Amino acid sequence: MTTELLRALAILAEPPAAHTSAIAAALDLPGRPDPAEYTDLFVLQLWPYASIYVGGEGKVGGEARDRVAGFWRALRLTPPAEPDHLAALLGLYATVAETEANENDAARRQLRRRSRQALLWEHLLCWLPPYLTKMDEIGTPFYRAWGELLRETLNAEAEELGAPERLPLHLREAPALTEPDEILAPVRSGMVFVRNDLKRAANSLGLGLRQGERSYVLKSLLAQDPTAMLGWLGEEAARWVHLHRAMPDQLQPVRDFWVSRAEISAEMLGAQIPA
Numbered sequence: 098m099t100t101e102l103l104r105a106l107a108i109l110a111e112p113p114a115a116h117t118s119a120i121a122a123a124l125d126l127p128g129r130p131d132p133a134e135y136t137d138l139f140v141l142q143l144w145p146y147a148s149i150y151v152g153g154e155g156k157v158g159g160e161a162r163d164r165v166a167g168f169w170r171a172l173r174l175t176p177p178a179e180p181d182h183l184a185a186l187l188g189l190y191a192t193v194a195e196t197e198a199n200e201n202d203a204a205r206r207q208l209r210r211r212s213r214q215a216l217l218w219e220h221l222l223c224w225l226p227p228y229l230t231k232m233d234e235i236g237t238p239f240y241r242a243w244g245e246l247l248r249e250t251l252n253a254e255a256e257e258l259g260a261p262e263r264l265p266l267h268l269r270e271a272p273a274l275t276e277p278d279e280i281l282a283p284v285r286s287g288m289v290f291v292r293n294d295l296k297r298a299a300n301s302l303g304l305g306l307r308q309g310e311r312s313y314v315l316k317s318l319l320a321q322d323p324t325a326m327l328g329w330l331g332e333e334a335a336r337w338v339h340l341h342r343a344m345p346d347q348l349q350p351v352r353d354f355w356v357s358r359a360e361i362s363a364e365m366l367g368a369q370i371p372a
Contacts, residue, residue, distance in 0.1 A: 100191040107187035128239040142291040145183035150224035151267035155282030214258040223265040231289040255347040287358030334363035
């Protein structure tokens with residue numbers, strides 16, 4: 098059942114525990130969850146919080162997290178401490194889908210279905226496609242397979258429920274990119290930019306890689322050689338345009354948004370290059 102699969106995938110988005118190896122085996126994923134691999138991916142690189150990817154600041158919390166918590170309350174549920182964590186959202190989605198399936202009254206079942214569709218698009222599909230694209234780039238074989246299974250499951254849900262009438266609110270109200278250092282906010286830049294990308298840029302351009310927060314490292318790279326770094330960032334934005342275009346047709350609303358953001362970033366970063 099989809100609900101059981103989603104709950105299993107949610108558990109694997111949390112730190113490995115004694116029972117997670119059995120879940121991975123049941124899903125026929127390659128290998129087993131490794132604590133060190135989990136830390137590198139989910140703690141140091143791809144933090145699994147919706148607010149990072151749809152919030153204008155590119156950080157955990159803020160208005161984006163409040164909006165997610167509001168959805169929990171709309172369902173008459175008390176939001177957990179981290180309402181926008183991927184594991185929490187997948188568990189919530191499984192609960193909403195299960196409640197819909199068990200509802201005997203046709204009218205109430207339709208309301209449950211609308212809630213399920215809203216949760217899918219407003220708080221999952223608005224950010225997970227680019228997140229899982231980056232997971233496929235930097236993840237270990239186990240977590241790449243986990244991400245692909247999650248992608249397939251959510252795409253099937255989108256196919257079943259259909260697209261919303263309007264773009265998700267997170268995306269409708271997302272601020273645009275105005276400065277190069279804002280590329281760290283995915284919803285502004287159209288790119289998911291992690292620590293590995295900063296290292297890749299430094300190695301490619303022969304620049305010194307400072308230690309520290311991503312924003313500090315990025316500013317250091319831009320200060321060392323603004324022409325080369327802006328050019329590299331522009332090429333990276335163009336690469337993300339192609340990555341976003343690979344989203345399936347059932348994700349067309351969010352696909353168009355992310356393609357547009359990456360296109361704007363590529364153009365803006367190119368215009369910033371000193372003459």
